[in-house]
Amino acid sequence: MTTDQSPAPLRRRGERMRQAVLAATVDLLTSEGLTGTTVAAVARAAGVHETSVYRRWKTRENLLLDALGSHADEALPEPDTGDVRQDLTQLMSAVADYLASPQGAALLHLGASPDAGSVEAARLPYWDARLERGEDIVRRGVERGELAPDTDARLVAETLAGPLFARVLLTGASLDRGLARRIVDLTLDGARPRDGRAATG
Amino acid sequence: MTTDQSPAPLRRRGERMRQAVLAATVDLLTSEGLTGTTVAAVARAAGVHETSVYRRWKTRENLLLDALGSHADEALPEPDTGDVRQDLTQLMSAVADYLASPQGAALLHLGASPDAGSVEAARLPYWDARLERGEDIVRRGVERGELAPDTDARLVAETLAGPLFARVLLTGASLDRGLARRIVDLTLDGARPRDGRAATG
Structure with missing residues (x-):
């Protein structure tokens, strides 16, 4: 009172x-x-x-994470077209666009800052929640038989998002238009030679 | 003088x-x-x-990048066993071990720091050079017919390293022992169902 x-x-x-x-x-x-x-x-x-x-x-860092997280959630779609490749490409293209924006870059850098000590405890649940959207798409693909039954949905989500994060945080390489699709194709099809390499749903 | x-x-x-x-x-x-x-x-x-x-x-940041980069280069192997899966697993396991060390984490955080303005220009060539070791392995795999002829070696290297970087920088998830191998398998085999999923070299 x-x-x-x-x-x-x-x-x-x-x-x-x-x-x-x-x-x-x-x-x-x-x-x-x-x-x-x-x-x-x-x-x-x-x-x-x-x-x-x-x-x-409580802290400035919590405020920044909450603000950027809510903003990111609104910016990212939840596609559910019935085709895992299309859903993942839509989601990752939106992630790439978002990370190329000032807000997206700020969000990533805030998360990665070694000085954001008080933010430390919030990181894991925060990024867990953000990766879930990709995992849900992968799980639906497994249920439809588009992906192998033993697919590790979390690992797929990490493998799709990791290169985008790394470009923004480390290399500074651009997030060009076709990048998301190329990463999705690689992660779904693999780099080994295979027949029927093109998308078949 | x-x-x-x-x-x-x-x-x-x-x-x-x-x-x-x-x-x-x-x-x-x-x-x-x-x-x-x-x-x-x-x-x-x-x-x-x-x-x-x-x-x-010239600057403290340049010194830190040079020191950590040289240290990382010494810590990372250049496997050439004739088997692309084995080479990539060895390299990425060493990367994971390195990133789990204090020096490795410091290197990543330094690279990702939003305050390291003067380091900005050094980033792209720095990480370019570090990714090349993975690219070389992929290219040899393509030459041996283990990987598809149109494989984007740089993209494969980024897709292998990205999830490791993201764990250290963003989620704080652990770099467990089998992680490197699981990422290599996903990137080589893809998540779609396929026959002969096991490593065939």
Whole structure:
């Protein structure tokens, strides 16, 4: 029970307050970059008290991960065309496009920052949840008999996303238009010679 | 032409000086971490002048990349058994072991740091060179007919290494013993059902 002297900002409670703060965070990340996105600046832009932000998110890193995660989830499709190759290509193309955006690059770099100590504990569940969309597609492909029954859905999702992450974080190589499709084809068909190499669904 | 008042350290010129500085850098990274590895500390440990370090490497980031890169190159094998699956598994297992070491994690995090602005230009050629070892193995596999003639060797190398990088940088998932082999199998065989799925060389 705290004495409240400025009730106006505090009225934006619950989900509305959360959405306003997350949107302000993404906006600031895009315009000011990681270092410019302080809790004070976010609170000012969202019209809430800085203490309200800390009460809900505890740390700046948690806030940034929540904001970028929600933003990414909205940017990524959940294709379900009945064709595993098409679904994976759609999803990974959207991931590539997202990672090529300022918000996507900020999200990845934040996750990979060695200084984001307090973010450490949040990483595994965070990326677990993000990889699940790809795993679901793979599992449906296994159920339809498009993929081998012993397919490791998590490993496939990691193998599809890994090269995209590595390009953004390490090599700086571009995420060109056809890349997602080429990675999907390699992961589904393999590099060994085979008959019927073309997509058959 | 500078006047030199302490000739002793400067006598360690050329390659000997370089090796001493690189070894001191890796030692410090392992014991003190990234932030503790300053140019001053490296120079002191290697018995050279700080100015000599800056003259050769220009920036701290260049020094760190050179040190960790040389260290990684020594840690990684260049298998050539005549079997592409075995060669790739050996290489990627060594990469996984290396990335699980303090030096390997430091190398990756340094490469991915959003603050390492001056390192930016060095990234692409640096990782290009590191991926080449995998590409060479793939190309030999294509020449021997083990892999399809249209195999994109660079893409295969990226797809093998990407999931390992992502685990260290993003998810924090462990690099368990069999992981490298499972990724190699997926990338060579694909996830689609196929006859003769087992390794045939």
